[in-house]
Amino acid sequence: xxxxxxxxxxxxxxxxxxxxxxxxxxxxxxxxxxxxxxxxxxxxxxxxxxxxxxxxxxxxxxxxxxxxxxxxxxxxxxxxxxxxxxxxxxxxxxxxxxxxxxxxxxxxxxxxxxxxxxxxxxxxxxxxxxxxxxxxxxxxxxxxxxxxxxxxxxxxxxxxxxxxxxxxxxxxxxxxxxxxxxxxxxxxxxxxxxxxxxxxxxxxxxxxxxxxxxxxxxxxxxxxxxxxxxxxxxxxxxxxxxxxxxxxxxxxxxxxxxxxxxxxxxxx
Amino acid sequence: xxxxxxxxxxxxxxxxxxxxxxxxxxxxxxxxxxxxxxxxxxxxxxxxxxxxxxxxxxxxxxxxxxxxxxxxxxxxxxxxxxxxxxxxxxxxxxxxxxxxxxxxxxxxxxxxxxxxxxxxxxxxxxxxxxxxxxxxxxxxxxxxxxxxxxxxxxxxxxxxxxxxxxxxxxxxxxxxxxxxxxxxxxxxxxxxxxxxxxxxxxxxxxxxxxxxxxxxxxxxxxxxxxxxxxxxxxxxxxxxxxxxxxxxxxxxxxxxxxxxxxxxxxxxxxx
Numbered sequence: 001x002x003x004x005x006x007x008x009x010x011x012x013x014x015x016x017x018x019x020x021x022x023x024x025x026x027x028x029x030x031x032x033x034x035x036x037x038x039x040x041x042x043x044x045x046x047x048x049x050x051x052x053x054x055x056x057x058x059x060x061x062x063x064x065x066x067x068x069x070x071x072x073x074x075x076x077x078x079x080x081x082x083x084x085x086x087x088x089x090x091x092x093x094x095x096x097x098x099x100x101x102x103x104x105x106x107x108x109x110x111x112x113x114x115x116x117x118x119x120x121x122x123x124x125x126x127x128x129x130x131x132x133x134x135x136x137x138x139x140x141x142x143x144x145x146x147x148x149x150x151x152x153x154x155x156x157x158x159x160x161x162x163x164x165x166x167x168x169x170x171x172x173x174x175x176x177x178x179x180x181x182x183x184x185x186x187x188x189x190x191x192x193x194x195x196x197x198x199x200x201x202x203x204x205x206x207x208x209x210x211x212x213x214x215x216x217x218x219x220x221x222x223x224x225x226x227x228x229x230x231x232x233x234x235x236x237x238x239x240x241x242x243x244x245x246x247x248x249x250x251x252x253x254x255x256x257x258x259x260x261x262x263x264x265x266x267x268x
Numbered sequence: 269x270x271x272x273x274x275x276x277x278x279x280x281x282x283x284x285x286x287x288x289x290x291x292x293x294x295x296x297x298x299x300x301x302x303x304x305x306x307x308x309x310x311x312x313x314x315x316x317x318x319x320x321x322x323x324x325x326x327x328x329x330x331x332x333x334x335x336x337x338x339x340x341x342x343x344x345x346x347x348x349x350x351x352x353x354x355x356x357x358x359x360x361x362x363x364x365x366x367x368x369x370x371x372x373x374x375x376x377x378x379x380x381x382x383x384x385x386x387x388x389x390x391x392x393x394x395x396x397x398x399x400x401x402x403x404x405x406x407x408x409x410x411x412x413x414x415x416x417x418x419x420x421x422x423x424x425x426x427x428x429x430x431x432x433x434x435x436x437x438x439x440x441x442x443x444x445x446x447x448x449x450x451x452x453x454x455x456x457x458x459x460x461x462x463x464x465x466x467x468x469x470x471x472x473x474x475x476x477x478x479x480x481x482x483x484x485x486x487x488x489x490x491x492x493x494x495x496x497x498x499x500x501x502x503x504x505x506x507x508x509x510x511x512x513x514x515x516x517x518x519x520x521x522x523x524x525x526x527x528x529x530x531x532x533x534x535x536x537x538x539x
Contacts, residue, residue, distance in 0.1 A: 001270070132470065159457070172458075177456060177457065178453060178454070180451060180454065180479060187479040191409060201455075203459055213463075214462070215464065216467065
């Protein structure tokens with residue numbers, strides 16, 4: 001066997017406790033992608049960070065805005081400059097929070113353990129199209145965040161992602177779920193009790209398709225994990241013969257009855 | 269890489285395919301199936317090709333027993349039992365018809381199960397099998413089985429259990445086999461209209477996952493041997509697909525008569 005392509009890209013991780021201002025998150029993200037990531041990101045414009053351009057010319061960029069001490073906005077753009085989404089992460093004013101920042105050449109995931117209120121997140125990246133060529137289509141940038149910039153929790157469930165559908169950008173429940181016909185929490189464990197982990201795969205509409213979505217790819221360095229795991233817990237998962245990966249479970253800001261409501265992102 | 273366990277094996281040694289063009293009496297189904305199963309190492313209790321047939325025992329001790337009964341020239345009844353003698357298709361029996369003027373019947377047999385497909389104008393498909401739970405140890409904590417709930421039910425012969433998720437299985441701590449339409453493990457986004465292909469049109473093929481359909485905690489039992497699922501738009505009845513199953517290795521799969529659930533259909537190994 002071999003490590004799957006979507007688990008073969010770069011990944012970096014840092015956990016920062018005691019945060020009381022979202023500027024800290026911006027600063028730590030900057031440090032991670034500019035000084036630790038290999039290949040490194042670039043910052044052509046202050047506050048706008050571009051992922052490394054890969055062999056097929058794919059990249060995305062993110063622009064941070066400190067809207068207030070407690071509100072962090074992030075605008076995600078694809079390689080053509082289309083704004084895929086502008087979403088907000090908020091932290092409470094009543095307590096300090098822990099932020100976990102996951103980055104890599106094809107992904108970013110900011111996951112905040114807010115303690116007194118629901119978790120928050122900002123994430124996005126490029127999809128792995130293998131075994132097809134990585135330039136088989138151009139709808140490969142996805143992203144989302146906890147809130148709209150009007151502080152509304154909409155399209156925030158784990159099944160939602162923003163992508164380019166045909167020629168229109170929007171959020172929909174495009175994440176592949178694994179379940180039975182009428183009950184959602186199924187297939188998460190083997191009958192011996194071992195957890196079953198799944199790739200995070202997305203569907204969207206190709207250019208020219210007005211109604212039909214197709215398989216667009218899978219998210220790098222991310223897995224879907226069964227519910228019941230606490231935000232921040234570390235899980236070790238076999239990813240190839242004799243090889244394991246360590247993943248950290250991220251928070252779910254929106255309650256979801258589906259058994260695969262959680263993401264886990266690679267840290268080692 | 270390696271061929272996945274549930275697709276491993278060689279044609280005519282581990283799995284077989286047969287098609288009989290015009291079957292006018294289900295006795296032909298019985299004798300045809302007997303020939304296919306015995307060639308794969310199943311035992312025929314009658315010794316004359318009328319069954320019951322017992323699969324080869326897996327190393328875990330699991331085996332499956334199929335009994336076929338001619339109800340009439342055009343109707344056959346199936347009974348399936350697991351290695352403990354429990355009735356898998358827990359409805360006395362399940363039934364299947366052929367056309368009075370004759371139907372093509374297709375047989376997909378492997379060491380641990382089979383599909384029998386009556387290619388009527390409205391196809392009627394029946395099947396059963398032991399479930400592959402690799403990479404975990406086969407048979408631990410226990411072997412898992414499935415058997416079609418249809419295509420026709422015993423009580424009135426109505427054709428109502430054609431869907432691919434109409435089958436019997438055993439729940440966690442269950443004492444008798446049950447049927448629940450959530451026992452088929454689907455992979456779908458919630459988007460209304462999807463085609464399970466890449467943007468370039470390459471179809472996605474997935475295992476036929478069997479799960480627990482009632483227990484909310486969610487247990488994956490495993491997958492059926494020599495069986496895949498394919499997008500229902502492309503997967504019309506009888507369509508054949510050459511599917512890569514390992515580096516440099518392909519298998520040919522043919523769509524069987526189970527009806528669509530959530531844009532998926534079932535195809536069984538032909539070669």
